[in-house]
Every structure is written in C-alpha cells, then in structure tokens.
C-alpha cells in the first residue's frame with residue numbers, strides 16, 4: 262500500500278508531539294501533525310512555536326509546509342505509514358489514571374486506520390495499556406494490528422537536543438511493530454534499546470518516579486535542616502564536594518510539572534497503592550509550599566505582609582505553568598491573609614508584575630522557580646528572602 266505521508270502524530274501540537282514532528286520533518290520525513298486544538302494548529306502553521314522549546318522555532322520555520330503539515334481532520338491519519346500517539350495521559354482528582362481518553366481515541370481512530378500502518382504509542386501509559394489498546398482494536402476480529410511503545414524521555418524545553426542524544430526504548434506487540442519502530446527511531450536516536458512492552462511501560466514510570474523521589478529526598482533534608490536552623494545548601498555542598506557517591510543529591514526546590522507526580526501516582530495505582538516511597542515523595546514535595554508558609558508564620562503575621570513569588574512556571578526558563586507549585590504556595594499564603602504578588606519571566610498573565618516591581622514592593626520574596634534572569638536581580642536588603650535554589654545574588 263502506498264502512503265502519501267511517512268508519519269502522522271496524534272496530539273501533534275503538544276509538548277511531546279510537536280518537537281518530535283519537527284525533528285522527523287527535519288530529516289526529510291513527510292510529517293502530518295493532527296491535533297484537536299485548531300487554534301494552536303493555526304499558529305504553528307504560521308511558523309510560531311506555541312510554547313518554549315529551545316532551538317525548535319528555526320527548524321519549524323524551515324520545514325513548515327515543506328515536510329511538516331498540520332491538520333485537525335482525522336481523515337488524514339489514513340495517509341501515513343506510521344501513526345504516533347502523543348496525547349496527554351493525566352491522573353484524575355482521585356489520583357487514578359484517566360485511561361478513557363486514550364482508549365476512546367483508538368475507538369475513534371478505528372475507522373481511519375488499517376493493519377498496514379504501524380502504530381507507535383509515545384504517551385506515558387499506565388502499565389498494560391498498550392495491550393488493552395490492541396484488544397480494543399482487535400474486538401471486531403480485524404487485524405493483525407502492529408502496535409509499538411516508544412516512550413518519550415526528553416525534558417521539556419530541551420527536546421530538540423535530547424531527541425538526538427537519548428537512547429530510545431522500543432517495544433512491540435508484534436515483530437513487525439518492533440522492527441518498524443526501531444527502524445524509524447534509529448534515524449533520529451543514537452541508540453535503540455529493545456525491550457518487552459511491560460519492560461518499557463515500567464521503565465518509563467520507574468524513571469520518573471525515581472527522579473521524583475530523589476527530589477523529595479533533597480526536600481526532606483531541606484526541611485530537617487531548616488527545623489534545625491541549618492542551611493541545607495551548605496550541608497549539600499559539603500556532602501558532594503569530592504565525594505562522588507553523593508553527586509546525584511539534588512538541591513531542594515519545588516518538584517512539580519505535568520509528569521513526575523502523575524507518573525509516580527500511575528505506578529502507585531498500578532501497584533494497588535502499595536508504593537510507600539512514591540506516596541511519601543508526594544507528601545514531601547507537595548508539602549514544601551506549606552512548610553515554607555509555616556516557617557514564615559512562625560516569624561510574621563502574614564496578614565500584614567506583602568509576599569512576592571518569583572517564578573510561576575513548573576521549572577526554570579520555560580513558559581509552562583502546568584501543575585506548578587508556585588500557585589499552591591500563593592493560595593496558602595492568601596489563606597493566611599497575605600497580599601500575594603506574582604511575577605514570571607516567561608509565562609504571560611495580565612495579573613503578573615515585573616520582577617523589579619515585585620522585589621521593590623514585597624516584604625517577603627519567595628523564589629518559586631530559578632529562572633536564569635534572577636541571577637542578577639537586585640533585592641532590597643530589608644526584604645525577607647526564601648530562595649531554596651540559591652539563584653539570587655549573594656548578600657541581599
């Protein structure tokens with residue numbers, strides 16, 4: 262069968278789908294990005310990245326309407342040899358994985374796909390989801406379907422570089438799926454690591470849970486140090502100095518975003534909520550804003566204070582506010598009557614003020630996220646500063 266396109270990415274306007282599409286289009290593949298968000302599609306068509314992904318926009322401008330195309334017409338998925346699925350896979354308000362959207366997508370796709378196509382799941386999935394998708398597609402005795410799982414492992418903001426640097430885990434529910442997906446990703450990844458579907462599903466979740474737990478470790482140490490009136494950063498520096506076994510100890514700070522917590526919870530749900538370390542990490546990381554507020558409350562009547570939060574995104578030097586802990590911090594401060602000011606270098610919001618104004622008008626300044634621009638920000642000596650990341654200049 263002849264396909265007029267090489268790849269169709271479902272969820273192609275998202276943080277995972279778009280940089281991946283740009284990367285394949287840049288090596289000459291004909292890529293169609295299919296997404297339900299037609300407003301964002303239009304903007305990408307004009308060559309504009311809808312969010313920060315370093316180094317992506319110049320390549321987007323080069324490939325758009327040449328090898329990279331956008332559509333909100335589901336019919337287009339018929340046209341591609343490979344279908345890559347990169348839609349979101351969140352947990353719900355009861356901390357359970359929301360599987361329905363992904364399964365429903367396959368039910369919706371079913372009339373437009375054929376067994377000649379290779380389907381690659383890129384989203385992070387709850388274990389055994391890939392098998393369920395195969396069952397869903399095979400219900401009417403059609404097939405055989407070729408489904409691969411190739412989890413995305415980039416960190417947001419640096420996908421263009423990391424897609425070329427990171428080894429790619431590849432698993433298949435058929436030999437053809439495994440070979441096709443390995444062949445495709447072999448063209449952009451330096452190394453293909455073939456594993457079983459179950460191994461790949463767990464590998465992805467273990468990676469994120471492991472990172473989340475590491476950050477929780479640092480945050481717990483920070484809280485113990487603070488309760489003891491000791492500077493955790495100094496302790497950390499002393500620990501890692503010349504002591505290789507401790508190099509992996511991160512600094513303390515808000516560990517948040519759309520992936521680490523949600524993937525830790527997916528793993529917990531899969532293991533019948535028997536994941537003590539994962540749940541403990543959630544308690545520690547999600548408890549950090551409250552801990553900071555309690556420390557401040559021990560010193561001040563917050564109802565008489567203006568508190569400024571520097572950095573509203575979920576991590577440094579990007580514009581994504583999804584699941585950022587800075588908002589939770591703001592909410593708790595307001596609960597205790599503080600007047601709260603927000604500022605960010607990248608996220609746009611008409612209620613935010615600029616960083617200079619924020620530091621000028623706040624009694625207490627808390628760094629939510631260590632944007633590089635804060636390295637040279639002059640903070641009045643009179644202000645109380647909470648800077649877990651130690652990003653502000655020394656001696657404020």
Ligand SMILES: NC(=O)C1=CN([C@@H]2O[C@H](COP(=O)(O)OP(=O)(O)OC[C@H]3O[C@@H](n4cnc5c(N)ncnc54)[C@H](O)[C@@H]3O)[C@@H](O)[C@H]2O)C=CC1
Nearest residue numbers: 272274275276277296297298347348349350384385413417
């Ligand atoms: N953001 C990241 O850096 C990473 C995310 N992941 C995983 O990748 C997956 C996607 O995450 P993000 O890209 O961050 O999400 P996102 O929300 O940025 O992108 C998802 C895209 O899918 C579209 N979409 C949703 N339902 C659709 C449907 N039925 N048909 C067509 N398009 C649809 C949305 O409009 C959106 O543009 C998740 O499973 C996530 O855990 C994995 C590694 C890194």
Ligand SMILES: CC(=O)N[C@@H]1[C@@H](OP(=O)(O)OP(=O)(O)OC[C@H]2O[C@@H](n3ccc(=O)[nH]c3=O)[C@H](O)[C@@H]2O)O[C@H](C(=O)O)[C@@H](O)[C@@H]1O
Nearest residue numbers: 414415416417468469472511514515516517518520575576
């Ligand atoms: C194990 C791992 O490194 N996971 C990555 C993570 O990427 P993500 O874009 O969420 O960024 P991240 O740099 O890990 O940051 C997540 C959170 O951790 C915080 N953070 C980061 C570095 C640090 O030393 N301390 C810290 O607390 C950040 O501020 C942020 O709130 O989640 C991605 C995902 O699955 O979405 C995954 O592909 C990435 O590889």
